[in-house]
Amino acid sequence: MQYQGLKHLKDSSKNFFLLAGPCVIEGESMAMDIAEKVVKVTSELGIPYVFKGSYRKANRSRLDSFTGIGDEKALAILRKVRETFDVPVVTDIHTPDEARMAAEYVDVLQIPAFLCRQTDLLVAAARTGRTVNIKKGQFLSPEAMSHAVMKVLEAGNQDVAITERGTTFGYQDLIVDYRGIPVMKRNDCPVILDATHSLQQPNQMAGVTGGRPELIETIARCGIAAGVDGLFMETHQDPSVAKSDGANMLALDRLPALLRRLTVLREAVNEADRM
Numbered sequence: 721m722q723y724q725g726l727k728h729l730k731d732s733s734k735n736f737f738l739l740a741g742p743c744v745i746e747g748e749s750m751a752m753d754i755a756e757k758v759v760k761v762t763s764e765l766g767i768p769y770v771f772k773g774s775y776r777k778a779n780r781s782r783l784d785s786f787t788g789i790g791d792e793k794a795l796a797i798l799r800k801v802r803e804t805f806d807v808p809v810v811t812d813i814h815t816p817d818e819a820r821m822a823a824e825y826v827d828v829l830q831i832p833a834f835l836c837r838q839t840d841l842l843v844a845a846a847r848t849g850r851t852v853n854i855k856k857g858q859f860l861s862p863e864a865m866s867h868a869v870m871k872v873l874e875a876g877n878q879d880v881a882i883t884e885r886g887t888t889f890g891y892q893d894l895i896v897d898y899r900g901i902p903v904m905k906r907n908d909c910p911v912i913l914d915a916t917h918s919l920q921q922p923n924q925m926a927g928v929t930g931g932r933p934e935l936i937e938t939i940a941r942c943g944i945a946a947g948v949d950g951l952f953m954e955t956h957q958d959p960s961v962a963k964s965d966g967a968n969m970l971a972l973d974r975l976p977a978l979l980r981r982l983t984v985l986r987e988a989v990n991e992a993d994r995m
Contacts, residue, residue: 723808723827725851725879726910729768730949735986737950738762739810739828739853739912740975741772743965744786745794754955754972755801761976765983770828771801771809772952777964778814778832786963795825802827810853816844823848833857833885833917836868846875853881853912858888862900869907881910883952884943886918893921896939901946912950913943919968931968933959937978944985951982 729737762769775794810828833855872880886894919932959969
């Protein structure tokens with residue numbers, strides 16, 4: 721594998737690129753199974769693919785929420801996915817020290833939405849030389865993301881991307897403002913749409929985030945039409961038993977048909993752009 725960054729993935733195919741995998745690494749067998757199935761369908765459709773899996777979940781609603789199987793164990797699984805399937809991998813980081821550690825195992829460091837303004841974290845991620853994917857804060861305007869991008873660029877890293885993941889709409893819902901897609905593309909970096917976290921319903925009384933997974937395809941279709949460069953989706957063999965974010969993940973067996981339909985839509989958008 722000669723991974724050259726998300727900008728290269730964007731330019732290497734007429735299709736969108738995909739970041740997809742489980743919310744969190746729950747074990748080796750589940751991660752390898754998901755990777756194998758997604759690699760198969762993305763290869764068939766010509767979709768550049770990055771395997772996604774968090775090695776640790778730091779932002780949990782309750783103290784007893786699942787956070788991971790152990791940092792080194794989960795990172796080693798990400799490395800195994802990378803080496804076995806010859807695909808780049810992405811994981812979240814939460815502190816500057818994590819940036820240096822995770823960079824030894826993965827190709828893309830993802831900055832969670834709640835942390836997208838944390839200068840020390842952005843600079844540390846940038847200085848690893850890895851791709852930096854910044855999730856747009858639920859509280860930020862699309863225009864404000866230019867400042868986060870500039871922090872990475874000014875730290876010496878040109879390989880940065882922005883991910884739209886919804887904007888706070890009241891206390892317990894999110895909404896995607898598709899006007900922000902062309903606005904964020906002005907930063908001359910890939911813009912990705914997170915089609916699963918955009919459907920979260922946070923701040924539930926039970927302390928477990930809700931979601932609207934039946935609308936994943938709607939969100940993704942609108943993103944393709946709006947011109948996103950890539951899609952982000954969390955998927956699991958059985959979301960009902962997933963240890964994190966099961967309420968808004970896509971069932972793995974539904975992913976192939978969805979990607980085929982989105983590929984057809986992307987072809988139509990490409991044709992329209994040529995007119």
